[in-house]
Amino acid sequence: MERKLAAILAADVVAYSALMEADEGGTFERLRASRKELFQPEISKHHGRIFKLMGDGLLAEFGSAVDAVECAVTLQRGMVERNASVPESERFEVRLGINLGEVIVEGDDRYGEGVNVAARLQQLADPGGVCVSEKVSKEVEKKLAFEFEPMGGQRVKNIAEPIYCYRVNLQSVRASSAGRPVSLELPDRAAVAVLPFANMSSDPEQEFFAEGLAEDLITDLAKVPGLLVIARNSSFVYKGRSVDVRSIARDLGVRYVVEGSVQKAAARVRINAQLIDARENTHIWADRFDGELADVFALQDEVVGK
CATH class of the missing domain: 3.30.70.1230 (Nucleotide cyclase, GGDEF domain)
Known part of the structure; x- marks a missing residue:
């Protein structure tokens, strides 16, 4: 054959x-x-x-x-x-x-x-x-x-x-005067993409928990006035892939990217989150949140509040 x-x-x-x-x-x-x-x-x-x-x-x-x-x-x-x-x-x-x-x-x-x-x-x-x-x-x-x-x-x-x-x-133009493709400028607008959170637990079933947390963050951030939040279907395409954050920002047309990880052990949960300015390639903010699994919604509110 x-x-x-x-x-x-x-x-x-x-x-x-x-x-x-x-x-x-x-x-x-x-x-x-x-x-x-x-x-x-x-x-x-x-x-x-x-x-x-x-x-x-x-x-x-x-x-x-x-x-x-x-x-x-x-x-x-x-x-x-x-x-x-x-x-x-x-x-x-x-x-x-x-x-x-x-x-x-x-x-x-x-x-x-x-x-x-x-x-x-x-x-x-x-x-x-x-x-x-x-x-x-x-x-x-x-x-x-x-x-x-x-x-x-x-x-x-x-x-x-x-x-x-x-x-x-079909309407885009992304070429230099010499005809070669060039990188798009990252926007100044307040636009953010929340990437899928990494599951740091040994249990693969916790993938659903990590994804759910990122989805809830997208929902809550979308309520912030003046902030454009990229839809889940677009940002979750990067799940499990090692891609430079600047490339992700260009692809999605955002300046800011939220990424993080979740680790669950027994009845406790640890969330690591960071906000990145992709244009400057710098961390604006990073923090760790520990708490009881029963208080996960309060932890989530704390992350969004930051």
Whole structure:
């Protein structure tokens, strides 16, 4: 059985069944024209190959994740241009998903988890949008001028583990005058991300306790006037990962990051927490809180109050 590493692009038309019901012949012709005039030439231009056509979608293979992402962005921009000259009732949008992984080679066709994940990412994309796997984001983020917005770990059908994925910001520009990507400036606004607290106990079941504490902190901090708090789904994507806090702040568009750890022993709990100014790369505040498990809510209020 032959295997290879490939970037797989999955495409699917949004609400295709409804469009076909309203105007079967016209919808089919517009889809066929889009494939012939936009998708096929752009995929070829970006060194890709369509290996499967479905009624309202397709699968394409690329040797490079950079080529796949550049092609996807070009396709979505091309769809916007095509829709501009079409009555609103006849327009259709496409979702695109891209994964980088091993695929099984069988003649001109491709199978395996690498293909399956791309298809699931496509389902997670916004209409007119592009969703990529974490592998794709890490491969291309320093090579392309687009921003990649974390969507967190998403659970999808027939795949056991969550898929960590990113939304490609099609409107972003992140390049220097020489055309090379540059780091985004960290914002001055009062915006904070609460990262998942580390479980320092030997009991893996305490992961739920540590996560719950971070979630409660997010809820309480969101009540502070004038403070923007990043949603759990975005900040929890960094769970268990060793990532520089400045990179996290850039990804999430915040200046401040809260991180910490929780250790539970019998009926007592210890919370270590710290607030970091990511722009200055300095600790604004750090403290330890010890108390009875029964008083965990009071400890939590004390952390937020600090």
